[in-house]
Amino acid sequence: MSTTVIDDAPLPQRSYWQSLMRFCQRQPLGTFGLVLVVIMAVTGFSAELIAPYNPTANDFAAMTEPPSWQHLLGTDQFGRDLMSRIIYGARTALIVGMTSAIVGGFSGLILGVGSAYFGGTTDLIIQRLSDIVMAFPLIIMALAVVAIFGPGVQNVIMAITIPLIPRCSRVVRSSALTVREMPYVDAARACGFGATRIIMRHMVPNVMAPFLIMVTSFVGQAILAEASLSYLGLGVQEPVPAWGLMLQGGAEEYASTAPWIAIFPGVAIMLAVLGINLFGDAMRDALDPKLRER
Amino acid sequence: MRSWFLKAGLAASFALALSLSLTLSGQAETPKRGGILTYVIPADGGPSLDGHKETTFAVLHATAPFYSVMVRVNPDNPSSTSDFVCDLCTEIPKPTDNGLTYTFKIRPGVKFHDGTPLTAHDVAASWRRIVSPPPGVSSARANNFVMVDKIEDPDDTTFVITLKFDTLSFMPALADPYAYIYSKAILDKDQHWYEKNIMGSGPFKFVKFEIGQSIEGVRNPDYYHPGQPYLDGFKAIFAPKESVRLDAIRADRAAVEFRSMPPSARDQLIKLLGDKITVQESDWNCGNVLTPNNARPPFDDVRVRKALFLAIDQWKGAQALAKIAVVKTVGGIVFPGSPFAATKEELEKLPGYWPDIEKSRAEARRLLKEAGQENLTFEMLNRNVDQPYGIVGTWLVDEFSKVGMHVTQRVVPTGPWLDAMRRGDFAVALEANCQNVVNPVADSGRYLPHDLYPENFAYHKDPVQVEIYNKMLHETDPVKARVLMRDFENQTIGVGAHQLMVTWWYRIVPMRSYVKGWKISPSHYLNQDLANIWLDQ
């Protein structure tokens, strides 16, 4: 199943703006997803400007207050403004999601393409290592990372990223294997180009479509993984504003007395992951010539 | 010395009785017999079943109903800190030989659940295993019995303990709720048998243990306390997640959780179930301790440590935290309510307790500036347990920020948390101090330097503090001892600023109103054999 975008994409004829408009017309759901992602990104980047309160400041005069004009989404058990925490949480989610997806994705890309290109023993070793990591339960990996290096956003990212690498490399490898047999790769090899050049110039661009789709879905998965780790007490730590962490403390204890503590961060996670997935789906449809509506 | 002990103890129990905000209804009702009590244990049902070996309350809450002990805290007056009564013995003996020899008479006619008679030899075999375990056996609290010289069982009904020196800490130690009496015949065959099996002489006979899930017992018809137990049986279900336990009590899948529920759960249950829920509350003989690493810069500077304490508004904080965490009372190094505990006026002189928080924080800033630590940034080690470590930690981080400190938390599971403290690999740690029987002089020994008390992780050196402690230990006049306790406290928190108590815990036990007879104590380790519980159904 080759997905060669290069021959197929009539991109040069259109401006980016036109492509975007075309995407929006053809993919209303994807556009909706894109809008959600853009909102999340803007919120995260400009949290200082938007957030009405300091997200980590306790206010014992306003504990577990329901939504009101002072606190649009209410406050949590420490009297912290939920809206401000969700706004800052968008930044944490972006950092965790994007970094994990990009680092995991690119490591997977390099390993996958390399594995496919070199084949033989290299491939065998990389594949067996991938097997081990893929089969290894996330919680042990996460606990080990957190216990050895301490928690903190960067270690949570590490714990989430490691299992993503082999999953990406598997998909990339199978695409790259078909690319490797293409005449132009043979030609490049015949010209005496080095492995790096062939991999970077010829193979990588040709596995970009499945790669991008996968990386997009990783962003959502990473945000969810952060939530699961928080639930097990291994995620980002208080008082850092993070959606998963907000669900962990509040959702359990105050689910029926102060449901807003549980509901709003949950909704934030759902919308973010929904947006990312809708956008990813639409991108897949747009990039995959077989699914493209003509 | 003994009279002092009794006086202090009586006063303590009186104060405690007052401190219980919600006590049981006044008039005694006649217990009804029958019914099965289902309760939840907030833990994983994992560890071994051997009380001598384990320290987690989960083992106690699951297995105490199957066993007898020698001496225990009075189950009808468990909030007292000095009311010890016999379980297997016939009466608490007056010590002879200048307070060194205790000769107990063992209750005749007691039978193990397998029908064999329980004699002084079984008691002695069990206590020998606790005090000086044979090679290959670990006894978690053996160090509480350094005063014991020898244990003898001259005949079937006599059990003698001889001490090396007279001490106040003997009787509370003897009332250790984990000190189950095992069968000598079984121990002789296999010292590890009790890790996987249950066979005692307590109010309930073992029925079954579903690994990791639940444990069940049925009434022991041959129980020696007349009329007891009232229940036909019990079932304890392990439920580590709080939401599950709350829901379970709400839906009457379980009647009670005996450790403690957070205030939110109590409020919710009362709101939803009204008078179908009864709540018992008590100050808890556990508290959080803020421990700066006295050996590591910049916390080797007493000014920085003091600034750390001065940043915290305990009075306002405790009030607010009491709504969201199992903490309530502001106190010093002694369990609040004990006659040895500092009064509010005495506390207010110590850093971390100043009544004027603005003044306190201004002083903190001044000290930081003087020490050249205006932008103090550090990591606080904490345990990944929400109630109350997590809540107290989050509160503290915000308090520190109010004097310009930048604090992040390193929240890790129990193993790495303990390990980091033992290796001194932390800047500031939030730890806990949890004891069972209230024993002010003995309990405050935990604030002594690490080389004297290995479980102290402040890593400080303070000869003055040690000297005061030794004086207090040998002081027999309660009034003078209390003065020394103030000196010790001032040296620990004020002068040396080695460690700070940050809020004592508060036990909240909401239960279905049909559960009667159980009385709360200041420790979740005490009074759990269920013999006096009955169901009003």
Add this chain to the structure above:
Amino acid sequence: MYQYIAKRVLLTIPTLLGAAALVFLLMRLIPGDICLVRLGGGGGSFDPKALVACHTEIGVDRPVIVQFLEFIWGIIRFDFGTSMWSGKPVTTEILARLPISLEIAILGTAVAIAIAIPLGTISALKQNTWIDVAVRIFAIGGIATPSFWLGIMSVLLVLDVSAAITGTPWMPPIDYVPIWKDPIRNLSMAILPAITVGYRYAAVSMRMTRSAMLEVMREDYVRTARAKGLKNKLIVNRHALKNALLPVVTLLGIEFAFLIGGLVVTEQVFNLNGVGRLFVQAVQNQDYTLTQALVMLTVAIFVFTNLLVDLLYGWLDPRIHFA
């Protein structure tokens, strides 16, 4: 074919050994150990001698290499030793928890198939209509919702609804009874977690069904069938669905292997005494032997499910040859 199977089976050995080495190493890199957790977890003081005795008793004071070789030798003999936490054989600990986990996994898969295949097919057939949009949002909702949150909320909903209707709140039992002893009690406990697990699982499979169907519907043989004037229903059932199910089966297989991991969180929420919860306990207690055995079990399940899926794939699709 047999040569291929033999080769694949042989290739699982380095994977299993690698996983064994990794879990052994990771567990020992975590600071602290089970004796500290056992003795110091309660917050009280303990006898330092007890710590030493505990180390000797469970054998962690021996050289690491000896412990590792013992572990590997144990794997070879299928002997995983005793749990350091409870003192019971590891196999006893795991077997006690396996039934409920398997039950949830199987029920969850059933729920997933029941939702995913019909909805995925409809979604593909009605591509870009409002039905498609609704189904896709429903599907992505399943992926986008944290499962523990869904679990907590669903129990709460059951409690509130039952309290509103009957006056007394009801929730599923919190202790497991085998299905052959009390089927009603068993199922009333299992159904909510099965739905929670199944929904997420369905969401993934539904998307796969949809895209596979879309692809198949464009294949020549479907066009041919259509050109022959066959009824749409027949085309879908006879020609398209059968072929579209191929990747779905693959996915179901792979996801089933992941399910054990997915149960970690769900079992906590519903107080299920399953393998997932045991996993969390074992890791948090730093119970080396039990964690090692559990990891080997999950890795083995994963590896062999993958193998099975590959073989099944070849059997379903004659175009694939094993080389």
